[in-house]
Amino acid sequence: MSSDNGQGAGAGGVPPEQLALIRESVRKAKAPRAKPRTWRGAALAKERPVARVLVDKGVLHLDRYFDYAVPEELDEQAQPGVRVRVRFGAGRHRVREGRREGGGLVDGFLVERVAESDYSGPLAALAQVVSTEPVLSEELLGLTRAVADRYAGSVADVLQLAVPPRNARAEAKPSPEPLPPPSAPEPGSWERYAQGPGFVDALAKGASPRAVWNALPGQEWADELARAVAATLASGRGALVVVPDGRAVARVDAALTALLGTGRHAVLTADAGPEKRYRQWLAVRRGSVRAVVGTRAAMFAPVRDLGLVAIWDDGDSSHSEPHAPQPHAREVLLLRAAHTKCAFLLGGWSSTVEAAQLVNSGWALPLVADREQIRRAAPLVRTVGDADLARDEAARTARLPTLAWQVVRDALGRGPVLVQVPRRGYVPRLSCTQCRAPARCRHCAGPLEAKDAGPLRCAWCWRDETAWHCPECGGFGLRARIVGARRTAEELGRAFPAVPVRTSGREHVLDTVPAAPALVVSTPGAEPVAEGGYAAALLLDGWAMLGRPDLRAGEEALRRWIGAAALVRDQGAGGTVVVVAEPTLRPVQALVRWDPVGHAARELAERAELGFPPVSRMASVSGTPDALASFLAGAELPAAAEVLGPVPLPVTGPGPSRRPGAPPPGEHWERALVRVPPGRGAALASALKNAQAARMARGGGEPVRIRIDPPDIG
DSSP: OOOTTOOOOOGGGOOHHHHHHHHHHHHHHTSOOOOTTTOTTOOBOSSOOEEEEEETTOOGGGOSOEEEEOBGGGTTTOOTTOEEEEEEOOOTTOEETTEEOOSEEEEEEEEEEESSOSOOSOOOBOOEEEESOOOOOHHHHHHHHHHHHHTTOOHHHHHHHHSOOOOHHHHHSOOOOOOOOOOOOOOGGGGGSTTHHHHHHHHHTTOOOEEEEEOOSSSTHHHHHHHHHHHHHHTTOEEEEEOSSHHHHHHHHHHHHHHHOTTSEEEEOTTSOHHHHHHHHHHHHTTSOOEEEESGGGTTOOOTTEEEEEEEOTTSGGGBOSSTTOOBHHHHHHHHHHHHTOEEEEEESSOOHHHHHHHHTTSSEEEOOOHHHHHHHSOEEEEEOHHHHHHOHHHHHSSSOHHHHHHHHHHTTTSOEEEEOSSOSSBOEEEETTTOOBOBOTTTOOBEEBGGGOOOEETTTOOBOSSOOOTTTOOOOEEEEEOOHHHHHHHHHHHSTTSOEEEESSSSOOSEEOSSSOEEEEOTTOOOEETTOBSEEEEOOHHHHHTSSSTTHHHHHHHHHHHHHTTBOOGGGTOEEEEESOTTSHHHHHHHHTOHHHHHHHHHHHHHHHTOTTTSEEEEEEEOHHHHHHHHHHOOOOTTOEEEEEEEOOOOOSSSOOOTTOOOTTOOOEEEEEEEOTTOHHHHHHHHHHHHHHHHHTTOOSOEEEEESOSOOO
């Protein structure tokens, strides 16, 4: 082959310079060097050459640390707390040049570096240090271990909840410099509570008080939480506030900004984008921000020098994590308060039995207003019972009893009126028109429903019902046991044609409504805040909430009612609440007196007498009949444990979305409850965890699900 310029070329016309470069590369490649990720033949770190790694496997029988060799090239990067990748699952005999090889790459966290391994065989090497950012502190690791032990779960599963996924772009950006501590705030509206100013002052002085706070109705609660956070920051410590939803986060965020300005707190919610959330989380971990407000995703936030943990409305189901091991934000914050000896504040308009237990045990002190303050702040509450409905001609032909109709008519001249209905949808559940017996499926006894004017269908087995008749009285007519928000809005629109009707529910949740007259129909928990407060509120179908087959039915109904009534103007401004429920029932009486604390205390006393949670500790175990029986037979339960059941669970249909922990569609599962007396909860969790780990190590078989402190025990 010739060249036009006459210069020489190598074989194939390749210039000699390029040939020389290729030869040099080949020559250098013959020199021994470590292969990527296996590090075969590579030298190890001279000091502490063994790394203990928590692998992200999430299975109970692998809930421990695994030792890996640290190559010398990764010595500086492989520090405790960083994310790493390792090869996991290599066989004992796959060893080359002193290194175990093979297995799949998995993520993990480097927990510590040690001089020697407890394992006598050859170690695999760390494959990669994903990032040099230490995201797992010793304090956070201890917390996740405590949560895993309490809920019979694995540390890897808890870390999935505690440490957000890495975002390289957010990690590359530096966090701002921390601001100096602010000055101590004034007590503000905390002065309405006898011990309020003292609580804020104790936080500002660096003390760690523990309190259960029954907040007065109104919207001052967000400012009061902000002042508690500001007082903690003034002492040079950090603060963490967990609230149920994004709307509550926005209110506390606005209150903190108004009180402290920007740059002193971070907002952590699951709804934030991955980059923004990780950037905020890193600012907290690096100490740039000392205060955090967020939803349950923030309960593990790595706040430096934690001085206060606070939770608002701990009875809200949003505080219960649906992913394994399903911890509750209240219990996580209690663990943090116990481990770090920081202050603790549990607040809400209502009161849970768990909150009453904290006060009853002396662990926390009550933070309440006197009766005169409560009477001035609360609206007037009136009731409509079954006897009133029987005498009321209007109630038999329409949804609104006469009293409710009169209250709405009068209140619409002063502002908006809130109408709370217990379920969303069109006509969710049905009953006989003659005897009011619930309409149930003839195949599985599940409740019948007719959504969006569709056919009758069982909510459990999803079979259509075309020829229903009442087995109690022989009647063929059906009536709506619970009329949903859309149907209620339609009926109210016809009753008050000149008034706008707005709805707030799962499909579309309103945040606020103006002070102009309007009817606002809402499902529980979706009530918007009205400017200046609502003139009145109607709480319809109270019997439906009280009649749920659940141990917490009364407590939950009262919490929902008070949550709506707290948005109504005080009695002095004409605020009125009408609840359609039997007035002799304990939750209704507690609402009339505005005494959720007394209701919770009486519930606690009854549960203590009957051995129900939270006085006792309980766990649910569910699975197919054979798998459940085998698991319970093999579990070494504490001597004082009592097994209740098993009982069959409703068969999950293919239509509706499954609740967390529900059986797979179409499968017949059973559930057993295991109860232990006070002080034996840790032993119960340990026994169930060990039994599940042993079962999984043997190959598992059919799944068995464990839940500590199940929220719904029937």
